[in-house]
Amino acid sequence: MTQRTRPIKIIDYEGSSYKTDFWEGQGREFEDLTERNALRRLLPTSGSVLIEVGAGFGRLADLYDSFEQIVLVDYSMSLLEEAHRRFGDNPKYHFVAANVYSLPFADDLADVVVMIRVAHHLEAIDLALSEVHRVLQGGKIFLMEFANKRNAKAVVRFLLRKQSWNPFTEDPYEFVPLNFDFHPEWMRRQIENAGFIVERELAISHFRLPAVKRRFSPRFLAQIDNAIAAPASFLKLSPSLLTKNIANKPTRSSNGFFRCPRCYGHSLRQDERGYVCTTCKETWVIQDGIVDFRYPRPES
Numbered sequence: 001m002t003q004r005t006r007p008i009k010i011i012d013y014e015g016s017s018y019k020t021d022f023w024e025g026q027g028r029e030f031e032d033l034t035e036r037n038a039l040r041r042l043l044p045t046s047g048s049v050l051i052e053v054g055a056g057f058g059r060l061a062d063l064y065d066s067f068e069q070i071v072l073v074d075y076s077m078s079l080l081e082e083a084h085r086r087f088g089d090n091p092k093y094h095f096v097a098a099n100v101y102s103l104p105f106a107d108d109l110a111d112v113v114v115m116i117r118v119a120h121h122l123e124a125i126d127l128a129l130s131e132v133h134r135v136l137q138g139g140k141i142f143l144m145e146f147a148n149k150r151n152a153k154a155v156v157r158f159l160l161r162k163q164s165w166n167p168f169t170e171d172p173y174e175f176v177p178l179n180f181d182f183h184p185e186w187m188r189r190q191i192e193n194a195g196f197i198v199e200r201e202l203a204i205s206h207f208r209l210p211a212v213k214r215r216f217s218p219r220f221l222a223q224i225d226n227a228i229a230a231p232a233s234f235l236k237l238s239p240s241l242l243t244k245n246i247a248n249k250p251t252r253s254s255n256g257f258f259r260c261p262r263c264y265g266h267s268l269r270q271d272e273r274g275y276v277c278t279t280c281k282e283t284w285v286i287q288d289g290i291v292d293f294r295y296p297r298p299e300s
């Protein structure tokens, strides 16, 4: 693990209108459909606990309905409130405000962890991957999407000298603060170093081009994208890659559900306000159906 000399920065989505600014009415039906198609291909048909990390407003959360317990995690309380408004009536869904770098779950809890459009915001991807590995059961599945630095557009622009940064070098490219594109080989090494076996890769979102999207329907483009996603993963020239990774560790049963993200204690007592850690005495409040396990606490 990399030695860190300063606190890890977390992107701030609190109070953002991500849903309306980025998705609704913004011409991204193709991207949404193609991510759904790819996820459907890689998700198991059922399971006991699925955790989506960085679930935002719950855009993809309807895909998990066949799981017994679905845990939507995000650092943004306001986005989770939107998710709660949509799924809060269904007792299978749980809403947890938490930091991917300090997940508040017991070891070996989940059958599946999903992380879509989150990796590109993580400056300490190694730490995030090791947390996901910890909370997954041995032999179980981690589905992660990430932004591909070596995509066709970047390669062509670089070769035509219209872009100064080199898409072939392996270091992450931070195009604006806390927004990274990753080289596929570099990311594969991070995933493997965290203790996963990369089982499958899908190259997706090839048609993320306004001229193409204007001409063809999102459904048609998503169908073609889905058909080429597996073979195209050999070239990896798409802007987005989705990987299916298996936690390479022994199968153990988990020691409870939550773990204190501050002291790592497993003994949490529930009272009328939320959860109290019996080891470090920290209180994690439940507010409008969302357990606030964010650690470090957000600056107010």
Ligand SMILES: C[S@@+](CC[C@H](N)C(=O)[O-])C[C@H]1O[C@@H](n2cnc3c(N)ncnc32)[C@H](O)[C@@H]1O
Binding pocket: 010, 011, 012, 013, 053, 054, 055, 056, 057, 058, 059, 060, 073, 074, 075, 076, 079, 098, 099, 100, 101, 115, 116, 117, 118, 121
């Ligand atoms: C681009 S949005 C994607 C949301 C959702 N996965 C989707 O595809 O619609 C990125 C999300 O990651 C969350 N996020 C970023 N850093 C995080 C961290 N350190 N811990 C937990 N969530 C984080 C943000 O709050 C935001 O909701």
